[in-house]
Amino acid sequence: MIAxxxxxxxxxxxxxxxxxxxxxxxxxxxxxxxxxxxxxxIVLFEKGMDFEVIDVDQMHRTEDVSASNPYSKVPVLVExxxxxxxxxxxxxYIDERFPHPQLMPPDPVMRGRARLFLHRFxxxxxxxxxxxxxxxxxxxxxxxVIRDNLTQLSQILSRQKFLLGDExxxxxxxxxxxxxRLEHYGIQMGxxxxxxxxxxxRLFSRQGFIDALTPSERAMRK
Ligand SMILES: N[C@@H](CCC(=O)N[C@@H](CS)C(=O)NCC(=O)O)C(=O)O
Numbered sequence: 001m002i003a004x005x006x007x008x009x010x011x012x013x014x015x016x017x018x019x020x021x022x023x024x025x026x027x028x029x030x031x032x033x034x035x036x037x038x039x040x041x042i043v044l045f046e047k048g049m050d051f052e053v054i055d056v057d058q059m060h061r062t063e064d065v066s067a068s069n070p071y072s073k074v075p076v077l078v079e080x081x082x083x084x085x086x087x088x089x090x091x092x093y094i095d096e097r098f099p100h101p102q103l104m105p106p107d108p109v110m111r112g113r114a115r116l117f118l119h120r121f122x123x124x125x126x127x128x129x130x131x132x133x134x135x136x137x138x139x140x141x142x143x144x145v146i147r148d149n150l151t152q153l154s155q156i157l158s159r160q161k162f163l164l165g166d167e168x169x170x171x172x173x174x175x176x177x178x179x180x181r182l183e184h185y186g187i188q189m190g191x192x193x194x195x196x197x198x199x200x201x202r203l204f205s206r207q208g209f210i211d212a213l214t215p216s217e218r219a220m221r222k
Pocket of ligand 1: 033072086
């Protein structure tokens, strides 16, 4: 399935058709080890549509990224004349543009709650991961904050399959890259977090998750 417009009158010339398809395809500029880009890749693969992922070397940022995002960060999504940055904004756009399977809850109250969770993941989990990544003076403190927050969330997962209930949602997308990186960042979970760790394996076994991994990310876990 081609994202965007269909041009049946051009279908006889496959090269022109291919060129237009590529031109109108969603393009994701993505860091090969970037947990935020990882989030967007998961959504694209879960949706199973056509898109192009452009690997961006963190050290040698392409001009495309710098020109598209005033903060010069990945991920960046480009679709025709639309350019978006910030992983959660990109993911909500993809979810609305390609509603099956829907990853944000359809009900406004639940959607509000989901957005609050997404905000808290940034504030309480990913902010700590950034500190470790940037060589924090007290990485163990950051590791402990992540461990304690995940242990608390684990209680929810002893009662239900996914963070919002029985269906895989945007919250599971948002937390999966962090769970994948626990070993890599030396974050050890205790026995109380067993439901969280079982849930993590459930996420890692999804085809969309497997397909979204870059070779560098695959190498993060034994
Ligand atoms: N809040 C942003 C964070 C994106 C981000 O921090 N990306 C990192 C790579 S994982 C980056 O591009 N850093 C480059 C820089 O800070 O110059 C999002 O959700 O997309």
